[in-house]
Amino acid sequence: MPTGRISLLVDSPLRDLLIALRAVPAEARKSVTTYMRKEAEPIWFEETRDRATTRLQQRALVNTARVGVATRNIYLRSGGVGKLSSGTPVPTVAFGAEFGGNPDKQIEQRSRKGKPYKRRLGNVFGAPRRGGNVVYPAARASIPRIASVAIQSAYRALLDAFDGKQ
Structure with missing residues (x-):
C-alpha cells in the first residue's frame, strides 16, 4: 500500500530542485509558493469531494479541506477547523467520519435533566475502515499530481x- 510520502533522501531531481531553489531570491520563492497553493487547492478539493459519500463526510472533511504551502513542504489538511451547523466542532467528528465506527459501541450520555444513560453509536459514521474513507485515499491519489505541479x-x-524577470 502506498504511504503518501515523497522521500527526498534518495538522489532525485526533486531534491536537486529544492536545493537549487534556496539560491533564488525571496520574491521568486514567494511566487513559487503562491503558485503551488493556487494549483494544488483544486486538486485536493476535487479528490476529497469525489470520495465523500455521506453528508457528515461532506461537511466535516470536504468543506474543511485546506492546502498549506511552505518552502519545503505542502500540507494537505482536512477536518481540523470549523463547526458543523449543530455547533459541534469539526475535529470532534472528523475521526469518526474518516475511519467509521462500531455501531454496537456503547456511549454514555446525559439527558437534559442530567441523568446519565447509555446508548449505541448506531450507523452514523458507517462501518470501520482502517484505510480511511475520504482523506487518506484522496491524499494517496493527489500527492503525485501535486508533486508534479x-x-x-x-x-x-x-x-x-x-x-532576470523576478
Whole structure:
C-alpha cells in the first residue's frame, strides 16, 4: 500500500530542485509558493469531494479541506477547523467520519435533566475502515499530481529568476 510520502533522501531531481531553489531570491520563492497553493487547492478539493459519500463526510472533511504551502513542504489538511451547523466542532467528528465506527459501541450520555444513560453509536459514521474513507485515499491519489505541479512551478520560477524577470 502506498504511504503518501515523497522521500527526498534518495538522489532525485526533486531534491536537486529544492536545493537549487534556496539560491533564488525571496520574491521568486514567494511566487513559487503562491503558485503551488493556487494549483494544488483544486486538486485536493476535487479528490476529497469525489470520495465523500455521506453528508457528515461532506461537511466535516470536504468543506474543511485546506492546502498549506511552505518552502519545503505542502500540507494537505482536512477536518481540523470549523463547526458543523449543530455547533459541534469539526475535529470532534472528523475521526469518526474518516475511519467509521462500531455501531454496537456503547456511549454514555446525559439527558437534559442530567441523568446519565447509555446508548449505541448506531450507523452514523458507517462501518470501520482502517484505510480511511475520504482523506487518506484522496491524499494517496493527489500527492503525485501535486508533486508534479510543485516541480513545474519551481522550474518555472528558477527559469524566470535566471532570466532576470523576478
